[in-house]
Amino acid sequence: MTGPPNKRQRREDYQKAQQAANHGGQIELPQKRFYRQRAHANPFSDHNLTYPTSPSQMDWSTHYPAFVSLADQDMKGGQPRRMTKQVEIADVGCGFGGLLIALSPLFPDTLMIGMELRTQVLSYVTNRILALRSQHQHQPQPQPQPQPQIRQPSTDLSSLPSPSSSSSSPGPLQNISALRTNTMKHLPNYFHRHQLSHLFLCFPDPHFKARKHKARIISAQLNAEYAFVVRPGGCVYTITDVEELAGWIVAHFSGRKVDGEEEGDDGEETVGGNGADKTKGVEELWERVSEQDLQSDACVQVMRDETEEGKKVSRNGGRKFVSVWRRREDPPWPDEVC
Amino acid sequence: MTTPACHPFQKLCCISQSGDIHLLLVATGPHILSLDLKNGGILSRWPNDAVQSAERRSLEELGNGIMDDDPPAKRRKPNLSKRQQDEQEDESRDSSTSVEFVSERAKGQRRKKKETVKAVLPNVSHIIATLDGLRVVATTAEDKCIRVFELDSSGQLTLLSERYMPKRLCAIALSKSQSTILAGDKFGDVYALPLQPSLEKATALPSKPQLQKPKPTKPSASELTVHTKGNLEALRQQKLQKGSASKKTAPTFEHRLILGHVSLLTDLVVGADPSNDSREYILTADRDEHIRVSRGIPQAHVINNYCLGHTEFVSKLCTVPELPQFLISGGGEPSLRIYDWLRGTCVAAASLEEDLKRLISNSAFNGLKSSSIRAVSCIQAMNVRGADDLGDVIMIVVAFEGIPGISTYLFHPEKCILKQDRQYIVDANVLDIVLLKESGLMLVSLDNVHSPLSTKEPTSHALAPAIRVFGPRLEQFDGKRQFGWVGYDPATGGHGTIQIGSFEDIASKLNETLQSNDVRHEIELPSATKPDALYSTLGEFLYGLENLRKKSQGDGQEQETEELAVTHPEGR
Secondary structure, three states, X not given: OOHHHHHHHHHHHHHHHHHHHHOOOOOOOOOHHHOOOOOOOOOOOOOOOOOXXXXXXXXXXXXXXXXXXXXXXXXXXXXXXXEOOOEEEEEEOOOOOHHHHHHOOOOOOOEEEEEEOOXXXXXXXXXXXXXXXXXXXXXXXXXXXXXXXXXXXXXXXXXXXXXXXXXXXXXXXXXXXXXXXXXXXXXXXXXXXXXXXXXXEEOOOOOOOHXXXXXXXXXXXXXXXXXXXXXXXXXXXXXXXXHHHHHHHHXXXXXXXXXXXXXXXXXXXXXXXXXXXXXXXXXXXXXXXXXXXXXXXXXXXXXXXXXXXXXXXXXXXXXXXXXXXXXXXXXXXXXXXX | OOOOOEOOEEEEEEEEEOOOEEEEEEEEOOEEEEEEOOOOOEEEEEOOHHHHHHHHHHXXXXXXXXXXXXXXXXXXXXOOOHHHHHHHHHHHHHHOOOHHHHHHHHHHHHHHHHOOOOOOOOOEEEEEEOOOOOEXXXXXXXXXXXXXXXXXXXOOEEEEEEEEOOOOEEEEEEOOOOOEEEEEEOOOEXXXXXXXXXXXXXXXXXXXXXXXXXXXXXXXXXXXXXXXXXXXXXXXXXXXXXXXXXXXOOOOOOOEEEEEOOOOEEEEEEEEOOOOOOOEEEEEEEOOOOEEEEEOXXXXXXXXXXXXXXXXXXXXXEEXXXXXXXXXEEEOOOEEEEEEOOOOEEEEEEEOHHHHHHHHHHOOOOOOOOOOOOOEEEEEEEEEOOOOOXXXXXXXXXXXXXXXXXXXXXXXXXXXXXXXXXXXXXXXXXXXXXXOOOOOOEEEEEOOOEOOOOOOOEOOOOOOOEEEEEEEEEEEEOOEEEEEEEEOXXXXXXXXXXXXXXXXXXXXXXXXXXXXXXXXXXXXXXXXOOOOOOOOHHHHHHOOHHHHOOOOHHHHHHHHHHHHHOOOOOOO
16 A cells, blocks of 8 residues: 555645745645545534634634725734625635635625635645735736745734735735635634625535435525524525435425425424424525526526536536525514514 | 442432422432422332333343344333334334345344343433423433423322434423423434324324335436446445335424534523513524524524634533523533623623632542543522622522532622632532522532542442532621521531521431432442543443543544545546
8 A cells, every 4th residue: 555655745745845936936826636635524523623712703814814904903902803894705615616716706895715624625725815816916916025825824914915905906816715614513603693695505515325414514404504694685505416415405495395305204304394384494594596596696607617516517417406595584583473 | 338339319300389399309310209398208209110110021022022223332222112112013024024124134133142132221311390390301311212291299200201312312491381392412403392292193193104115215326426436336236226115213203303503412491582571592502612592483493693602512501580681601611601692792701710620629539630620510590689789699509520519609690790609518529409499408419429529430438329408598708698508417417507497407308318228229330441431331421521522632633634644546
């Protein structure tokens, strides 16, 4: 067995070389082959993650140095620095970051965060974003100083002069970033109530085995949590190439079992309902966005064609199943109705 | 005394019924005892000997006959209801017609030979009662069962229903209407069950839910979604396989999954909206430091807010009916936090590390480093009136896991000040505490099998299971008259002076009752297990909070590198 040690060796060599080269100026785009990691991560294990205790403790300034509030340049009392904008778009399981990079020019003034559990993949995305940022800075409007930092999302990038300090519109790709976390557990640690306008769940791990279904990123239980962070009118975007999972997604957002999936098939149930029960479950918080509305939504196009998985599915001739769910207003309390 | 070891009283529950009836329910191993709090006498014991022997018999039958559905590692359900037994028999009869099932059964039998089926009754893990004290809900650990009892004025417990849940239960509460049981399990899910199981619902559902339709299962993957050689081969095999009926049976009684955490649920309480009487909320705490505030049923999927700020698992939640806007939470740091839970703001917080250290050093037992960290294992609180200068305050009583002492705190709701009050040392680890609102008594159950400060070493001298009684008094403290407790010492039969009422009487009678043989559930003394284990086998059941602690940085690193090493070969 010569595989793994060699691989790690090559990876380390590559990282060293990258770091050395970066001190020379422009950051090179990372090569994906040095960042491969198996496609699955167990969402139930602890993973040695660091995460803020609450959304107000989250320091976004290292992620978006161009959006740090100028009035608040100094750290004070351990409180994170204030930002001019809040993150409004989250890509859960961002993978290699294709979606973020494609969305960035569509919403240049909206902050977007990619959330990924796999360390290697995450460092690829952060390196990729940093490289792209530096390339953009070098090409059209040269900046006085390049950003030498790489691969350390925790270090304080914002000590560098931010490109936005002169103009009102920050440079391209300043509005995207990625961090390592387990969203199934820690979504409320990052976002306030109703903070997000878009939440993307692109090509999630299908967890084919029935006894692994609890590990799926879409479930009645988690849909309630998405409803907490997504504002009324905001949308959850889902896409998958697995037909069964597409049915599962629809079933769990709409509360209706779709064809082929029988009730109680594997002891599954939706929140708030077994079957014809009159009380509504989490589905009362979501409505499906119509096919017509999807036609005009640029996000759907990007999700289909720009994500790495989307491209791979196209290459292999697979099908893509899209469903987008709009957050309804919270239902009135029972005592408000009567 | 050379008494054999007895199971300690792991849970206490105080009940007041109308007509001035005050009862104490005590769980010892698989038994629930009811005691009269007026004279300390024992009123009933469940399961009583008749029930027990019948169960033993049925267990033996089960052991010889029908196979078990559970995975091999888990203990079997020791006392299946008659109904379920019938179902199982049906199942095995049915199965003889199907090829797959015959093979399944053979597997099960092979399994049985290896496994020694122990006739162990499931241990009671939680007891709660309705406000009127007429119904008691108890959960058992090993068989994941929720049992509802009727409690009459003579203290007799009559079993009304048994419901077996899919996963082990971690927390249980009753809705404000007292008609719905909320049960949170190890997988983070919370179910709502009617207190009184509706009969027509149970019969309307098919008794053998999935068995009648062994439909061909279609693999959800296809050639378009899996690409590697290995996966394609696995898919081909799956397609060749004939469909088999799902063996898993969903519970047949009415139950609704109302919310879920992707984490182990640690505690659950129902909160009342102080500004709107008709609204209630469900407050759930998990191992990942969250406290979630959801609307009450039927809208538990609407999350109102989170109460964040703990840096270790949240172990206990507590509310006080007189001041419903406050939530007291304790965690593994150890710390105590007080939230204005409807707003999600923490109004007071205290690290309990120093208090824990003091408790350990004051307890006069050796064997624990003063740097040891223990989690908050029990929080009880009550509104205290009449203390001199503070007006209404919340008295908070805190116990730590495996610590022979209690620390109390006072929270002043108007000024939002939380301060440490006093510490009470007892002679064995504290397992559970109840406060009796009317009389101000505090009852503390003690661990008689483990040595003080330890959750795995057996005691050097076997003690009878014990409940220590503390009586209330107003005393001079810091130059002010304040509320406090004074302990009854069973050895001397006294304690000093008492200013509010007299409690020695009840304390000595209770003590006498608990010494008698008929309350005891005999067990083997826990033998010291592996040197690096945190708990003895019994300790795992009685304590177990340390298992919730996340692994240290070092372990995480290892896992990280492991992940790296098994990177997918794809893409090379």
